Amino acid sequence: MFNEIRLYIKAIIAFIMSIISIFTMGAAGTPTTPTPEEQEYKQIKNVIYLIGDGMGPLHLEKTKQERDITLTMDTFPYQGRSMTRSLSSSVTDSAAGGTALATGTRTYNGAIGVYMDDPVRAESHPKNLAELCLENGMMTGIVTTDKTSGATPATFSAHTYSRSNTKAISTQQLASGYDLIWGGTTDYVTQSDAEANGFTLIKTYDEMMALQPGTRSFAQFDNATWHLEQVDADTPTLEQMTMKAVDLLDDTDEGFFLMVEGAHIDKNSHANNDEGMTEALEEFDRTIAAVLAYAEADGETLVVITADHETGGIVLNEDGTYSFTKGDHSDADVPVLVYGSDTIIENGEVLNNYEIPIRIAYSLGFTAEQFPFAVTEEWASSETA
Numbered sequence: 046m047f048n049e050i051r052l053y054i055k056a057i058i059a060f061i062m063s064i065i066s067i068f069t070m071g072a073a074g075t076p077t078t079p080t081p082e083e084q085e086y087k088q089i090k091n092v093i094y095l096i097g098d099g100m101g102p103l104h105l106e107k108t109k110q111e112r113d114i115t116l117t118m119d120t121f122p123y124q125g126r127s128m129t130r131s132l133s134s135s136v137t138d139s140a141a142g143g144t145a146l147a148t149g150t151r152t153y154n155g156a157i158g159v160y161m162d163d164p165v166r167a168e169s170h171p172k173n174l175a176e177l178c179l180e181n182g183m184m185t186g187i188v189t190t191d192k193t194s195g196a197t198p199a200t201f202s203a204h205t206y207s208r209s210n211t212k213a214i215s216t217q218q219l220a221s222g223y224d225l226i227w228g229g230t231t232d233y234v235t236q237s238d239a240e241a242n243g244f245t246l247i248k249t250y251d252e253m254m255a256l257q258p259g260t261r262s263f264a265q266f267d268n269a270t271w272h273l274e275q276v277d278a279d280t281p282t283l284e285q286m287t288m289k290a291v292d293l294l295d296d297t298d299e300g301f302f303l304m305v306e307g308a309h310i311d312k313n314s315h316a317n318n319d320e321g322m323t324e325a326l327e328e329f330d331r332t333i334a335a336v337l338a339y340a341e342a343d344g345e346t347l348v349v350i351t352a353d354h355e356t357g358g359i360v361l362n363e364d365g366t367y368s369f370t371k372g373d374h375s376d377a378d379v380p381v382l383v384y385g386s387d388t389i390i391e392n393g394e395v396l397n398n399y400e401i402p403i404r405i406a407y408s409l410g411f412t413a414e415q416f417p418f419a420v421t422e423e424w425a426s427s428e429t430a
């Protein structure tokens with residue numbers, strides 16, 4: 046609550062300062078230097094929201110140690126943590142975790158963008174960030190190394206009571222109006238479905254690279270897009286998908302919203318596969334390095350990295366190594382790493398997961414009326430597990 050008040054106060058100060066600067070400009074005939082307050086409340090135009098599925102803080106440490114690399118993620122200027130619990134359990138799944146990160150609303154495990162108290166009738170549902178941006182004229186995209194109907198991309202593009210409703214998820218994605226939805230193949234997106242909804246269906250790296258701005262596209266790649274190198278000529282890496290998506294979305298004055306998921310950090314953590322997890326995390330970080338270089342050059346892009354939950358219960362051993370302790374999710378807090386705005390998190394701050402999209406919406410200049418969220422303090426703290 047304190048932080049929301051703080052953000053409002055910053056917004057009011059920035060507004061007053063902008064009025065004053067208009068008058069002083071008019072009087073003096075020359076632009077004035079921005080005040081510290083104005084600089085602090087820098088308006089963001091584009092958002093790139095990267096979700097490392099299952100990525101806890103020790104996933105980063107394990108990867109650095111075992112692959113003998115440094116991570117671009119460690120260089121982000123604002124670093125805090127997120128508490129990931131869902132409303133139905135202290136240990137969330139990717140559906141409830143993604144719903145919190147997409148909509149600012151906590152719900153039950155398995156839910157895709159629906160409220161806890163009205164999942165089946167769906168008389169209303171919380172708006173997600175991509176929908177908010179789309180209805181305000183921004184370009185919108187989703188990139189994942191999971192199937193396009195996977196839980197995380199689904200929470201940014203669909204509303205249904207169960208993550209296993211993959212046909213409903215795909216149908217809603219096709220009707221979404223987004224500019225691009227790219228990921229692994231599902232059974233429910235055909236050429237004619239895509240065309241009927243104004244999408245160009247692409248299946249290969251060459252088809253992706255040939256896309257021109259102004260073309261809406263739905264990608265159904267081979268499910269091997271997460272490796273450090275292309276596994277074959279047809280299959281892009283996460284980094285290649287992400288940077289082509291940025292290139293296509295950076296096409297209007299209104300800006301863009303792009304969600305990027307590194308799904309195989311989670312999948313390999315379930316399997317306690319050290320090699321696979323660290324490879325997936327290195328590829329996720331290499332994608333982040335490319336995104337950061339874009340954001341630094343662009344100057345109006347917010348980059349937020351987080352995870353929906355931790356997977357594998359990684360611990361630090363007495364000998365200084367890191368190992369998995371379970372094959373499932375844990376309730377550990379996850380990293381929140383930010384570049385481009387100081388309004389999302391302060392260094393060392395611990396947030397609830399559902400606060401992240403609300404703060405992103407504010408940083409884009411949206412109001413609480415434009416991005417209503419239903420979670421209350423009582424709901425957030427309720428123990429229903």
Ligand SMILES: [Zn+2]
Binds near residue numbers: 139311315356
């Ligand atoms: Zn998982």
